[in-house]
Amino acid sequence: MDRFSSRRLDNIKRNQEVLQELGAVAQAEAIHRSSHPVKAANGAEDARAAKRRRVEKPRAPAAPTRTSARIASAPVRPSYDEDDSAAGAVAGTKTQRAKAPRKGGTPAAGAHDEDRQSPGPQGSELLADIDALRASWSSWTPSAPPPSRDETGVLHFASHPDFTPNKTPAEVLREGAFGGSYFRPLYSKKLRTTVSGDHAELPADWTAGLDAGRYLAAREYDADANKFKVACGQSM
Numbered sequence: 001m002d003r004f005s006s007r008r009l010d011n012i013k014r015n016q017e018v019l020q021e022l023g024a025v026a027q028a029e030a031i032h033r034s035s036h037p038v039k040a041a042n043g044a045e046d047a048r049a050a051k052r053r054r055v056e057k058p059r060a061p062a063a064p065t066r067t068s069a070r071i072a073s074a075p076v077r078p079s080y081d082e083d084d085s086a087a088g089a090v091a092g093t094k095t096q097r098a099k100a101p102r103k104g105g106t107p108a109a110g111a112h113d114e115d116r117q118s119p120g121p122q123g124s125e126l127l128a129d130i131d132a133l134r135a136s137w138s139s140w141t142p143s144a145p146p147p148s149r150d151e152t153g154v155l156h157f158a159s160h161p162d163f164t165p166n167k168t169p170a171e172v173l174r175e176g177a178f179g180g181s182y183f184r185p186l187y188s189k190k191l192r193t194t195v196s197g198d199h200a201e202l203p204a205d206w207t208a209g210l211d212a213g214r215y216l217a218a219r220e221y222d223a224d225a226n227k228f229k230v231a232c233g234q235s236m
Helices: 002-022 024-035 043-055 069-073 082-099 111-117 123-137 169-174
Strands: 186-188 193-195
Touching (some): 024 123
16 A cells, blocks of 8 residues: 555655646646636725625525426436536526616626626636646656557556556547537636647547548437437536
8 A cells, every 4th residue: 555655645746747848737826826816905895795704694495306206217317518407506696686686787698608708807818828828738748658459459658557448548548438518628727718629639649531520520319329328427
């Protein structure tokens, strides 16, 4: 166990040094600073907020979670869209806000969409950071030797002896991982932009002859693209 912990700490240290050399840490910090502007402290507002928290009424008890056997046994289609999963949790709050606009103003249609797409007050700086970040995703050269494969199909890595998968990334992609939707375009709330086309950064031999629209960047999960013709039971 001590030997495993020692190797794990060595790998963490080595990965951190690689990130520092690539400048990824500095870029991530710059993006974090530009997307989280520092707000001036206001003692009076902090005091009022603390008072409101102290007198806040207890929440109502949660609704019972028991369901019928028919509903419980019904298959649930997995969702791979973080926006869809978050929408249900905040639907009630957004409805109340729409019905009760602030004094002296009217809510604009599609305000949520505009907020998602707007680059914000520091948009030009953020976009410059994003361009640099995109370039860093593929601006590295592999230094470790490729893994070896034994007669049972298990892969062995010299730097990670405890990591023993039986599938290569190329094999996983060609067997329809995540219904062909793993590299689909996704909107990043952190970067405030849609990330797409990143499968083009993969080694060419991994995707040679592969239909990218079906096996890499499908907009919807396609169980038929999966080797076993089933939907994955977990999300990304």
